[in-house]
Amino acid sequence: MRITGITTHVVGTPWRNLTYVQVHTDEGLTGVGETRMLGHTDALVGYLREAEANHVAGSDPFAVEDLVRRMKYGDFGRAGEIVMSGIAVVEMACWDIKGKALGVPVWQLLGGEVTDRVKAYANGWYTVERTPEAFHAAARRVVERGYRALKLDPFGTGHLELDHAESLRSIALVEAVRDAIGPETELMLEMHGRFSPSTAIRLAHELEPYRPAWLEEPVPPENLKALAKVAARTDLPVATGERIHDRIEFRELFESQAADIIQPDVGHIGGILEARKLAATAETHYVMVAPHNVGGPVLTAASLQLAGCTPNFKVLEHFNDFADAEIKKVVKGAPEVVDGYFRLPRAPGLGVELDVDAAAEFPQQRARFDLWAEGWEKRDPAAEERP
Numbered sequence: 001m002r003i004t005g006i007t008t009h010v011v012g013t014p015w016r017n018l019t020y021v022q023v024h025t026d027e028g029l030t031g032v033g034e035t036r037m038l039g040h041t042d043a044l045v046g047y048l049r050e051a052e053a054n055h056v057a058g059s060d061p062f063a064v065e066d067l068v069r070r071m072k073y074g075d076f077g078r079a080g081e082i083v084m085s086g087i088a089v090v091e092m093a094c095w096d097i098k099g100k101a102l103g104v105p106v107w108q109l110l111g112g113e114v115t116d117r118v119k120a121y122a123n124g125w126y127t128v129e130r131t132p133e134a135f136h137a138a139a140r141r142v143v144e145r146g147y148r149a150l151k152l153d154p155f156g157t158g159h160l161e162l163d164h165a166e167s168l169r170s171i172a173l174v175e176a177v178r179d180a181i182g183p184e185t186e187l188m189l190e191m192h193g194r195f196s197p198s199t200a201i202r203l204a205h206e207l208e209p210y211r212p213a214w215l216e217e218p219v220p221p222e223n224l225k226a227l228a229k230v231a232a233r234t235d236l237p238v239a240t241g242e243r244i245h246d247r248i249e250f251r252e253l254f255e256s257q258a259a260d261i262i263q264p265d266v267g268h269i270g271g272i273l274e275a276r277k278l279a280a281t282a283e284t285h286y287v288m289v290a291p292h293n294v295g296g297p298v299l300t301a302a303s304l305q306l307a308g309c310t311p312n313f314k315v316l317e318h319f320n321d322f323a324d325a326e327i328k329k330v331v332k333g334a335p336e337v338v339d340g341y342f343r344l345p346r347a348p349g350l351g352v353e354l355d356v357d358a359a360a361e362f363p364q365q366r367a368r369f370d371l372w373a374e375g376w377e378k379r380d381p382a383a384e385e386r387p
Contacts, residue, residue, distance in 0.1 A: 001025050001026065001027045001029070001060065001061060001062065001097075001101070002025065002026050002058055002059065002060060002061075003023055003024065003025055003056055003057055003058065003059045003060075003061055003094075004024050004025060004026050004057065005024050005052060005056075005057055006021050006022060006023050006024065006048065006052050006056060006057075006090065006093075007021070007022045007024070008020070008021050008022075008045055008048055008049075009021075009022070009354065009356060009359045009360075010041055010045065010363075010364040011296065011327060011330055011359050011362040011364075012362050012363050012364040012365035012367060013324045013327065013362070013365065013367060014365060014367060014368075015323075015367055015368065015369045016036045016037065016038055016294070016367045016369060017036065017037055017041040017364050017365060017367050018034060018035075018036050018295055018296045018299075018327070019034065019035050019036065019037060019041060019044055019045065019085075019089060020032060020033070020034050020089075020296075020298060020330075020354050020359060021033045021034070021048065021089040021090060021093055022093065022354060023056070023061065023090060023093035023094060023096075023097060025061060025097060027101075029061075029097050029100050029101055030097070031061065031092075031093035031094060031095070031096030031097035031100070031349065031350075032092075032093050032096055032298055032350065032352065032353065032354045033088065033089035033090060033091065033092035033093035033096070033267075033271070033298065033302070034089060034092070034267060034295055034296055034297075034298035034299045034302070035085040035086075035088050035089050035267030035268060035295065035299065036267060036294060036295040036296070036299070037082075037085065038367070038369050039367075039368070040081065040082055041364060041367075043082050044082050044085055044086055047082050047083060047086045048086050048089070048090075051071055051086055051090070054074065054075070055067065055070045055071045055074055056071075056090055061093075061094040061097045061098060062094075062097075062098055062101075064091060064094050064095065064098070064271075064273055065273070067090070067091070067094065068087055068091055068270060068271070068273070068274070071083070071086070071087045071090070072084075072087060072270070079245075079246060080245060081245045081268060084245040084246060084268055084269060084270050085245075085267060085268050087270045087271060087274075088266065088267045088268060088269065088270050088271040088274075089267065089271075090271075091270060091271030091272065091273065091274070092266070092267075092271045092272050092298075092302045092350065095109070095271070095272050095273070095302075095305070095349070095350070096349035096350045097349065098349070099348045099349035099350065100348045100349040102348070103348050104348055105305065105308070105344075105345050105346060105347060105348060105349065105350075105351060106272060106302075106305040106349060106350060107304075107305045107306075107307075107308030107309040107344065107345075108309075110272070110273070110276050110305070110306075110309045111276075111309040112309060113308055113309065113344065114308065114309060114310065114311050114313075115307070115308065115313070115344065116343065116344045117341040117342065117343055117344060118304055118307040118308070118313070118315075118316050118341060118342045118343075118344065119148065119149060119314075119315045119316070119340060119341055120147065120149070120315065120316050120317075120318045120337045120340060120341060120342055121147070121149035121150055121151055121186065121188060121315050121316070121317055121318065122142045122145075122147045122149070122150040122151070122318060122321065122322060123150070123151045123152075123294070123317055123318065123319050123322070123323075124294075124319040124320075124321075124322035124323030124324075125138055125139070125141070125142050125150060125152075125321075125322040125323075126138055126139075126152045126153075127322075127323065130156065130169075130173070131173075132172045132173055132175070132176035133176070135152070135154075135173045135176050135177050135180075136176040136177065136179065136180040137180075139152075139176070139177040139180035139181050140180045140181075142181070142322075143180070143181050143182070143185055145321065145337075146337070146338065146339040146340045147185070147337070147340050148184070148185050148186065148340035149185060149186035149187075149188065149213065149315055149340070150177075150181065150185065150186075150187065150188070151187075151188035151189070151190055151216070151317070152173070152174075152177060152187075152188075152189065152190065153189075153190040153191070153192060154170040154171075154173035154174050154177075154189070155170050155191065155192075155194065155203075156169070156170065158170075158194055158195065158199075159194050159195075160194065160195060160196045160199065161195075161196065161199050162195065162199055162203065167202075167203065167206065170203075171206055171207070174187075174189065174207060174210050174212075175210060178210045178211075183211075186213040186315070187210065187211070187212050187213060188212060188213050188214050188216060188239075189207065189212045189214070189215055189216065190216045190217070191203075191215060191216055191217050191218045191219075192216075192217055193217035193218075193219060193220045193221050193243070194217075194220075195218055195219060196219065196226075197218075197219055197226045197229045197230050200215070200218035200219055200230045201229075201230055201233045201234060203218075204218070204230065204233070204234035204236050205234065207236070208234070208235065208236060212236055212237075213237065214236065214237040214238065214239040214260065214261055214290075215230075215234070215236050215237070215238055215239065216239045216240065216263070217239070217240050217242070217243075218230045218238065221240055221241075221243045221244065224252055224253055224256050224258055225256075227240060227253075227256070227258040227259070228256045228257070228258035230258075231257070231258045231259070231260075237260040237261060238258065238259050238260055238261070239259060239260065239261035239262070239263055239290065240253070240258075240259050240261075240262065240263060241253070241259065241262040241263040241264050241292070242263045242264070242265050242268075242292035244264070244269070245268050245269055245270075246269070246270070247264070247269060247270070247274055247275075247277055247278040247281070250262065250264075250278060250281070250282075254281065254282070254285045254287065257285070259287060260287060260288065261287065261288045261289070261290050261314060262278070262282055262287055262288075262289055262290075263289075263290055263291060263292045264278055264289070264291055264292065265291060265292040265293070266291055266293070266299060266302050266303050266306060267295055267299045267302075268292075271302075272302055272305055272306055275289075275291065275306050276306055276309070276310065279306065279310045279312060279313070282312060283311060283312045287312070288312050288313070288314040289306075289310060289312055289313050289314060290313075290314040290315045290316070290317070291303045291306065291316060291317065292317060293316055293317040293318065293319070294317065294319050295319075296320060296324075296327055296328075296330065296331065297320065297327075297328055297330070297331035297333075297334035297335060297352055298331055298350065298352055298354065300316070300318065300320070300334070300335050300342075301331075301333075301334075301335055301345060301350045301351055301352045302350055303316055304316065304335060304342055304344065304345055305345070305350065307342075307344070308344045308345075316342065318337055318342075320334070321337060327362060329355065329358050330354065330355055330358045330359045330362065331352050331353065331354055331355065332352065332353040332354075332355055333347065333351055333352040333353060334352060335351075335352075
């Protein structure tokens with residue numbers, strides 16, 4: 001079996017574009033992969049066009065290791081976010097082909113089942129007025145849908161510092177959410193890498209009574225010594241890793257013991273097998289894995305394949321029940337959360353199929369995600385569409 005070519009489909013939303021890639025073979029099997037870009041979609045599509053000609057076309061889709069190696073190192077450059085994301089979409093599509101050809105789900109090819117269900121945590125649910133009352137009501141709706149874990153960023157436009165008034169407001173939001181969801185539901189707190197170590201440490205102490213399941217990216221991810229400083233000064237678990245795009249770059253993070261949970265994005269770190277290798281290394285350092293997952297249904301399906309065969313897998317992020325729920329129709333067989341959990345996919349490959357006609361209903365947009373602007377999620381989508 002040989003790859004004959006790839007086709008790329010970009011599905012637009014106001015705040016990010018989802019890039020789907022179909023890998024076609026000379027035996028009629030087609031696999032699908034997905035990633036999401038913030039501001040680099042055209043660059044990704046351009047890279048995929050060159051990679052198809054230079055590395056992908058003519059390759060054996062079963063030889064995943066060789067294809068990833070050539071895409072990563074074959075152009076004698078240093079692979080960053082765009083290259084690793086391009087590798088990821090092609091790699092997961094190859095696993096989809098391999099699973100279909102052999103009649104088994106991908107997790108069966110990567111070590112076999114360690115769990116038959118995967119806990120989900122809700123994100124994208126708090127696009128409401130930034131008041132305790134609104135957050136309380138929104139959080140209640142999340143748990144009423146069966147979720148047993150949810151995440152929020154309560155810190156507004158805080159950057160490096162957070163003044164007294166904004167600190168009180170943020171703590172009040174967390175208090176309201178904890179009251180709404182009760183003591184048993186996990187509550188993850190996102191900091192988006194915005195704070196100085198001293199601010200992050202202060203906030204961590206003030207948040208401890210609300211028992212967060214983790215603090216996510218409390219400081220900018222580029223400085224691991226700063227992260228280690230925060231981790232050493234709080235008893236709360238620390239999570240990070242969504243903006244690390246090569247598993248080799250996690251080495252220093254593990255050695256510093258600065259994180260309790262890592263959050264690789266399967267769509268950015270080179271795909272399913274690269275993430276599985278990283279999870280195995282994390283296991284030797286007693287670190288849990290909770291992938292970053294703000295893409296669509298294919299990326300969710302790929303992350304579930306990782307979850308099914310990974311002993312130190314903790315929980316999977318899920319956006320599509322709350323933000324951009326309408327894009328679920330782009331993928332047939334999209335994973336669903338029932339009573340707070342995904343069931344492990346049983347269909348061959350990734351267990352999903354791209355609906356090309358449905359994808360065409362969501363053209364690429366000038367998507368923009370701005371952490372520093374209040375109410376970014378309330379922009380008019382029609383004003384963001386590409387001409």
